[in-house]
Amino acid sequence: MNERPWFTQTRWRIAGFLALAAALNYADRAAISAVLPALRTSFALSDVQLGLLGSMFLWCYAIASPVAGVLADRWSRRRQVVWSLALWSAVTALMGAADGFLALLLLRGALGLVESLYLPAATALLADHHGPETRGRAMSLHSVGLNFGVVLGGAFAGYLAERFGWRSGFWVLGLAGIGLAIASGFFLRDGPQWENVTAAPIRAVRPSLGEALRYLAGVPSYHVLLAKAMLAGVGVWVFLNWLPLYFREAFNLTLGAAGFAGTFMLQISTVLGIAIGGWVSDRAAAGGAKRRMLVQGLSYLAAAPFLLLFLTHPGFTAVTVAVSAFSLFRGLGQANENPTLCEVIPVQYRSTAIGIMNTCATAAGGVGVLLAGILKRSLGLDAIFAGISLLFVIAGLALVVTYRRWVERDLQRARTHAA
Template sequence: MKRFAWLLDERWRVVWFLTLAAALNFGDRSAMSVVLPALQQDFGITNVLLGLLGSVFLWSYAIGSPLAGNLADRFSRSKMVIGSLIAWSTVTALMGLAAGYPMLLVLRIALGVTECLFLPAAVALIASYHGPETRARAMSFIQIGANSGMVVGGSVAGYFADHYGWRVGFFVLGGAGIALALFSRTLLPASAPRSATSARPASFTDAVNYILRVPSFYVLLGESMLSGVGMWIFFTWLPLYFRETFSMPMSAAGFAGTIMLQMWLVVGVLAGGWLSDRVAAHAPHRRMLLYACCYLLGAPCLLLFLGQPSFTVVAVGVSVFSFMRGLANANDNPTQCEIVPPEYRSTGVGLMNAVATAAGGCGVLMAGILKREVGLGGIFAGISLCFFAASALLFVGYHFFLRKDIARAQARAVAMRDTVSVG
């Protein structure tokens, strides 16, 4: 039993709670994509208006993310996490009461605003409890929770839509989030370790001034934009692709459209977290190299959507791509933590989220516009170009900028710890 005592250690209890919260965070946002056919029938809306439901969520999430990140650098990250959980769960439950398309559109905007408060605080909270030796593994659990949540959220929404109507799934998912918030005090500490805080709260101007003078951060922003376009198109439209192409019911399409993307991605993230910490043990800059290689190997798998592939071919292509993407993404937030000092990390995550979701929102809407002319299969195949470009950008960052940016962040962190000790 002593061998597993670490599972109950405070720094890992934080990880378990945030993993569950991340599952609900992504499950609630993904539920909408599964019930798109039912919404189209109920409200009589076009493909473009369906795409707009995904886009307005992502755009509101993007607009709120930089401010959300800075709030998490200035105030209690634990309270930010809990407040966001309660708020987005309430909005999710209210979606089940939507009387028409305009109300649903407003609620999707509200969901983006409330959900964007979670991830910057959660990532920085884990970074404050886990040093470089366990950071990637710890952060990988948030991604595992997020991607598992998309499977569960899509499956729950699809099941209830098929059997009881599309509204019931939103009531169930929203209630689950509020229930989790009631148990937050037993798992989530009220404050982060003092060693992880700065002598004074970081102002948004100070944080942005530092972050935007880090060349490697621009590399990560570019990668976030490119991968955000690709992945949000997948998350939003893949269930509908399965329903239209293979005549699946909503529950089966929702399950297939999320399990292929998420199951192997979860395996990849779990393996990638361990691999990232091993690769970066004495050379933290190698995380970005691993990141780039995994994207380069995974991108060609999406070309299998060209033509009229069978379900088996699609399943293999999406699964292999998802596994390689999981290996890659295990390096995302840990790399950001290597180049951004602790007092600015939430702001950094917020900026990356803003770019990724804003670009993703544009991609989702564009897919809705192009769906009739190009087809979803052609759109999915085109996503491979986004990941080839992201890989090239990461290789550039690794070779030209990363080492200097890591050294600068380490020197800043040492100086801030000395300031806190003196204070």
């Protein structure tokens, strides 16, 4: 047993760095949501064009994610994290120089391509360094970084846009990421020779894509996680893209206030839920790894009803309550997602599995963002937000059924395959 204080251990130093990188990852992708009103004014954009800016990122991210996952299973995960961080930061800085809708659209696509390299490698790198006893908390710390980044991107970009123009936020965030990439050598290293779950050596022979896909095709629990990722991805990305504009239009807030309100309430409760969820996940898994999936399913079912409040066309206080409660339970469930995946999938296929899941989530999210832009005028954002509750009910029920029927068999198969 390691007697060193936790904050001096390599595995937690890696988790802390990745949480910071994750914050910048989501800050850079979310920053554009806070400046949509300014972009609409500067370039005379329609709601559909604004929706396309969100969808272009998600679709390019989705297309590249499987390739990113395969790469992370076949070469240095540490290097992939660092290259992704450096490249997405450079693209973010370039967005500050965009001179029209086409340039923004192309740069959003490029951002999706290079950011897709990060999550499969970073999540698998965490799993390489953290076994079942700390995996939930380590991945929750990483998820806290991701969700805090949305607040950072939205509030910071909105604040700078009001004072220095909408371009300034992209420049500052991009330069910060390049600096972090330069410092990465002091914090990151590839996984140890021995994998914590099975105490079996990681083989030098890398699996082929065909081997990975054949294995993943036979894991019902993974299929349900993919479906859940698509359902939740629609809801989460619709919120991230359109909530700041909703506050701007419904309550006549300034750009900075709308960017803050549209990200802070959504994400601070998610961060709290993830922090609690990481602890709950590890405690639940002490009685059996399959319990992580049950916690996730019940959390999603608890989150769904709060969004129905949007059907009443609520005031600012009611929106705050609804969004915060929904985000708290969603975060609690989200904390169990990657630990569950890393336990039903053997180490040599994890990045590929994560890459495919990212594709499903972001492709569905891109469709949702664009549909919201198309339906916004006829239905209104209140009805669109309320409809997300149904998606979370379906996802929650699917997870509970999987907990009862398939996950134990898949866990045993993963242990046997890894050994």
